[in-house]
Amino acid sequence: MREIAYEEIVKNVRDIIVYSASHLPEDALDAMKKAYENEKSPVSKEVLKQLLENAQIASSEARPLCQDTGLAVFFVKVGADVRVVGGLLKDAINEGTEKGYREGYLRASTCEPFSRLNLKDTVGYNLPAIIHFDIVEGDKIEIEYAAKGGGSENVSRAKVFPPAAGKEGVIEYVKECISDAGPNPCPPLTVGVGIGGTFEKAAISSKHALFRNIGSVNEDPEMAELEGVILKELNKLGIGTMGMGGTETVLAVHIEANPCHIASLPVSVNVQCHSSRHTHITI
Amino acid sequence: MSKTYHLTTPLSDEDVAKLESGDIVYLNGTIYTARDAAHKRLVDLLDEGKELPFDLKGAIIYFVGPTPPKPGDPIGSAGPTTSYRMDSYSPRLIAEGLKGMIGKGKRNQEVKDACVKYKAVYFGATGGAGALLGKQIKSAEVIAYEELGPEAVRKLEVVDFPVTVVNDAYGRDLYQIGREQYEVK
Structure with a gap:
């Protein structure tokens, strides 16, 4: 022992x-740089530039x-x-x-x-x-x-669907959640989706999905494909950085799926703002 | 086409009249901070007919709960908080002379209507750019509700504090205009 x-x-x-608190992890920084390169809206691009500058100031001066x-x-x-x-x-x-x-x-x-x-x-x-x-x-x-942070947590939601809702139901639900949230959760976002399990298992899975490195591929090919489909749908919403309008609203969709009861399809959406401050250590 | 302005507080009706959704503004002078709990107290004071801790005429309120300052700094990181939580209080303050609010995120129709009726604007600052925005604040002094900690009312002196006009005094909304332009149906 x-x-x-x-x-x-x-x-x-x-x-x-x-x-x-003051160092944005590499995966988040890389995703923001990629969004900056791809963004079509000049206003959103300008705000992304401000956010990259903010990350630079924060790390070099050790400010939150x-x-x-x-x-x-x-x-x-x-x-x-x-x-x-x-x-x-x-x-x-x-x-x-x-x-x-x-x-x-x-x-x-x-x-x-x-x-x-x-x-x-x-x-x-x-x-x-x-x-x-x-x-x-x-x-x-x-x-x-x-x-x-509180802003992105406030737009998160969970619901237990009947099994017939299927993938289409999940896609629509996530889309509705991010569309309603608009500028409030500080996009560009990472969207954690917990699928299956019980009501609380789905919620905890959606939270844990946000800890995964942005840009990593889901180990389950079916979920990896679904992540791609949802990401594409969400970026059609046009919300853009801080809701100013634009093409880069969501940096990544991360799904964590679990086996569930034959009667239910629990789904939870947990939203992470662009300031994705996450890390892990092993002792 | 978006224009750029440098404005000094307090704001006049003429200052507000020239601003349109999408314009970039660099603010200078005094602004006041208040979040949820402080807004409730300010409106309670108005209801009781008592004096507010600062003059609302031409004033700008910044929705922010900063981090504590490090030794030698006036303030810590200080980006905007989500504004809708102040929606039920803002129209009352606008009616009493408030000319500007700084936050992030959507406002409700009552706030937008009050901006039109009493000539006021809602500015968006970049959420999550707390380190960058904190550097534009040169002094900070708690003037009321110290017990609220990060939610206390602070008097800030700002230099070229960067904001964007989201809701102007003509009923326009940058969040709607911007999104419609890039939405794929």
């Missing part, structure tokens, strides 16, 4: 949070890319042959989150649902983190992290 110190988890989580530094979302795979000593893994991730957001001068954005009181002085600075655990083989801990 391998042992990992609690403090090591805290430090690693803190470090990826601080770094991600966006003032919405998000809620901290984690997918954690814990090896069955590893154990954290000195405290609970969940507590270590939360402590690392608080340290990262505080020491990186990031925004504390968690609040109570109705009073809207910020939780920074009660529960903790930008706490609690949203953590999804899984147990896997091996003696390592793999942590996938993303800072998830």
Whole structure:
């Protein structure tokens, strides 16, 4: 049984949070550059240029890319042959989150649902983190992290269709979601689509799909093809960068599919803005 | 054809009258920040007939909740937040003299109508360009609701702060115009 110190988890989580806030990952940067080259609208092209310049300023001056530094979302795979000593893994991730957001001068954005009181002085600075655990083989801990902003989360949706809705139903639903969202979620977007499973499984899958590298190909050929079809449909909408009108509204569609009940076809759409701050580490 | 202007606050009716959807504007002078919670409080003050923490006449409100400043900086990253959440409050403030709003995303018909009726504009700033936009803010001072943290009302001094006219005082909407041009039916 391998042992990992609690403090090591805290430090690693803190470090990826601080770094991600100001450094757009390579895959997102490449996708934005490609969008800039392909964009037909001069207005959207100009805004894309501003966003690339923003990424440059953010990384060279270590300033947050966006003032919405998000809620901290984690997918954690814990090896069955590893154990954290000195405290609970969940507590270590939360402590690392608080340290990262505080020491990186990031925004504390968690609040109570109705009073809207910020939780920074009660529960903790930008706490609690949203953590999804899984147990896997091996003696390592793999942590996938993303800072998830509110604007793109607000346009996300989920629905359980009857099986007869089929692929056509899924395509229409995603199209309707992105069309209604228009400029609000800060396009160009990555669109995560969770298909199958149960109601909550579809939602979590649509979130996890956003952690995949932009430009990577789905391992399932059927889903890879569907991703291509949906991407083409979404870019016909004409929304463009920040809704100014244009040809490059969506950078990528990522599908995560699961087996489901014979009676249902759950679908969830989770939207990621252009500031796709995601990373992963293995400890 | 889109035009470019440099304007200094407070905005006059003449300033607003020349602006059209799609125009690029570089703003200079004082602007005020307010988000959801602060808007509610401002409208409550108006309802109670009390004085606001700043003069609305010709003013511009920026919908932003910045990151905390690093030591030595006036402000952290400061890009716009999604504006529709302020839709239920904006018409009231426009009726009281507000001339400009800066945010991102769609506004509802009531806001667009108020812009026409009282001569005001809605500017879009680039969402997610917080590092770049924060650099155009030269000073920031919390003037009300400090307990709201990132949502407090701040008085900002800006230099050549870049925005685009989305909704003008003639009822036009850049989001509609732009999209219709590139939509493939």
